[in-house]
Amino acid sequence: MNYILALDQGTTSSRAIVFSREGVIAARAQRDLALSYPHSGWVEADPMALWQGVLAAARSAVADIGAAHIDAIGIANQRETTVLWDRRSGLPLHNAIVWQDRRTHDACEALRAAGHADFISQAAGLVIDPYFSATKLAWLLDNVPGARERAGRGELCFGTVDSWLVYQLTGGRVNVTDPSNASRTMLYNIHRGCWDQDLLDLFDIPRAVLPEVVPSSGVRGHTDARWFGAELPIGGVAGDQQAATYGQDCVRPGMAKNTYGTGCFIMVNTGAKPAACERLLTTVGWSVDGRTDYLLEGSVFMGGAIVHWLRDLGVIGHSSEIEALATSVADSGGVILVPAFTGLGAPYWDAGARATLTGMSRSSGKAHIARAGLDAIALQCADVLQTMRQAPGVTLTELRVDGGACANDYLMQLQADLLGLPVLRPRVTETTALGAARLAALATAGGDGAGGGIAWRLDRAFVPSWSDDRREAAIARWRRAVAHARQWRAEDDHAR
Numbered sequence: 312m313n314y315i316l317a318l319d320q321g322t323t324s325s326r327a328i329v330f331s332r333e334g335v336i337a338a339r340a341q342r343d344l345a346l347s348y349p350h351s352g353w354v355e356a357d358p359m360a361l362w363q364g365v366l367a368a369a370r371s372a373v374a375d376i377g378a379a380h381i382d383a384i385g386i387a388n389q390r391e392t393t394v395l396w397d398r399r400s401g402l403p404l405h406n407a408i409v410w411q412d413r414r415t416h417d418a419c420e421a422l423r424a425a426g427h428a429d430f431i432s433q434a435a436g437l438v439i440d441p442y443f444s445a446t447k448l449a450w451l452l453d454n455v456p457g458a459r460e461r462a463g464r465g466e467l468c469f470g471t472v473d474s475w476l477v478y479q480l481t482g483g484r485v486n487v488t489d490p491s492n493a494s495r496t497m498l499y500n501i502h503r504g505c506w507d508q509d510l511l512d513l514f515d516i517p518r519a520v521l522p523e524v525v526p527s528s529g530v531r532g533h534t535d536a537r538w539f540g541a542e543l544p545i546g547g548v549a550g551d552q553q554a555a556t557y558g559q560d561c562v563r564p565g566m567a568k569n570t571y572g573t574g575c576f577i578m579v580n581t582g583a584k585p586a587a588c589e590r591l592l593t594t595v596g597w598s599v600d601g602r603t604d605y606l607l608e609g610s611v612f613m614g615g616a617i618v619h620w621l622r623d624l625g626v627i628g629h630s631s632e633i634e635a636l637a638t639s640v641a642d643s644g645g646v647i648l649v650p651a652f653t654g655l656g657a658p659y660w661d662a663g664a665r666a667t668l669t670g671m672s673r674s675s676g677k678a679h680i681a682r683a684g685l686d687a688i689a690l691q692c693a694d695v696l697q698t699m700r701q702a703p704g705v706t707l708t709e710l711r712v713d714g715g716a717c718a719n720d721y722l723m724q725l726q727a728d729l730l731g732l733p734v735l736r737p738r739v740t741e742t743t744a745l746g747a748a749r750l751a752a753l754a755t756a757g758g759d760g761a762g763g764g765i766a767w768r769l770d771r772a773f774v775p776s777w778s779d780d781r782r783e784a785a786i787a788r789w790r791r792a793v794a795h796a797r798q799w800r801a802e803d804d805h806a807r
């Protein structure tokens with residue numbers, strides 16, 4: 312039996328997971344990645360430490376199986392994070408600027424004030440925000456001495472983390488990205504499927520610094536023999552949220568997934584044409600077999616992070632304890648948490664909102680607050696999915712779930728009840744890695760059929776049980792609380 316190695320490079324850790332062709336996990340290893348915060352709002356990672364962590368995790372997982380049994384490698388990566396390196400030496404010129412980094416806030420405000428929002432949204436499918444790579448790369452070219460001139464002469468490479476890893480894995484021979492990652496740079500035209508000269512001009516980015524864009528599935532090169540003792544083909548690459556969507560087999564229009572990690576990332580497949588929806592991002596899912604699939608994306612900043620916050624407050628000792636505490640009471644007793652600790656993401660996009668805990672009475676206790684915390688995760692996701700349902704041509708029939716907090720049965724049942732849709736939890740919840748493995752399996756011999764023959768399998772379906780009236784009442788109460796949280800910041804500023 313042969314295997315696929317999936318590399319899931321995330322913001323704070325790198326995982327290597329070996330899947331059998333049946334989609335069963337055969338080996339795994341993980342390495343943590345340290346971030347640095349040189350100034351308020353800045354978030355950086357050392358590209359060499361990132362690569363060494365991936366290599367160490369990969370070697371450990373491969374050693375358990377034997378390199379001779381690995382057919383191919385798939386990569387799923389944290390997106391938008393920007394690396395700039397010397398084409399010849401392979402050495403980075405600066406730390407990677409991580410997707411969470413806000414240093415280009417003022418540059419983004421200037422772009423918005425100059426009236427570029429519509430053009431960017433139409434070409435790239437994105438809203439102007441420091442989140443995406445373009446302003447991060449421009450910052451590097453402006454602030455690393457000599458970088459702009461060297462980039463213009465073709466001496467430097469820009470890449471998102473996928474490109475950086477492929478470059479290192481192939482011993483510097485291959486410099487490519489895939490459309491799912493390219494579509495998060497704000498330099499890629501999602502309609503034409505290529506780098507966009509007008510966007511490059513707007514951000515003043517020399518074309519010579521960009522990687523070639525190749526399909527998400529397909530062999531793009533082989534690993535240098537010194538890493539695993541064999542030259543293994545790299546058969547698939549996608550940004551992690553797109554890979555998770557592919558891992559959930561959401562390959563037809565209307566199929567949606569939600570990853571309940573630190574934040575929640577919700578994606579719905581809109582088919583072979585990009586769909587536009589105000590307050591959501593339009594992004595490339597993957598390009599496979601000559602077809603490009605598009606997704607709508609909405610993200611919620613505080614998902615499982617609410618559970619960590621409650622743990623840090625001492626309400627629970629460990630994340631896994633929250634379900635028992637929350638279900639020890641019949642309901643939240645009227646308590647509502649709006650977790651706008653860092654503002655609100657989709658569909659509100661309100662950076663100024665601040666968290667509120669409302670509706671408390673003298674009898675409100677830890678259990679009510681824990682329950683309000685879980686409710687807030689499901690309610691925020693319901694808001695995003697409600698917005699998705701309003702997009703032209705989107706009809707949702709179910710939601711597939713993954714990520715650490717999808718282990719919580721109470722949360723999954725509540726999500727089904729709030730949506731009025733079945734929530735499906737698969738057997739393998741490492742769907743990001745699974746998606747990368749499926750893309751790689753497709754590209755290699757024996758990888759026939761959907762997902763290269765690696766199937767998606769159901770663990771449990773949560774069936775909605777609420778009446779329309781109950782659902783609407785719960786959402787109406789939540790929206791009142793959200794309005795309160797959004798108003799609070801304004802009043803607070805006024806008082807100062």
Ligand SMILES: Nc1ncnc2c1ncn2[C@@H]1O[C@H](COP(=O)(O)OP(=O)(O)O)[C@@H](O)[C@H]1O
Pocket residue numbers: 321571572573574614615616617618619630631632633634714715716717718719
């Ligand atoms: N049983 C649970 N109920 C609710 N949240 C949970 C549970 N177990 C883990 N979590 C939350 O899930 C998150 C971890 O999920 P993970 O997918 O590993 O996140 P990430 O990849 O963003 O680090 C944490 O924020 C944690 O609090």
Ligand SMILES: O=P(O)(O)OC[C@H](O)CO
Pocket residue numbers: 320321322323388389390391410550551552572573
């Ligand atoms: O590090 P992760 O896995 O939470 O993913 C980060 C996202 O890709 C950012 O867009």
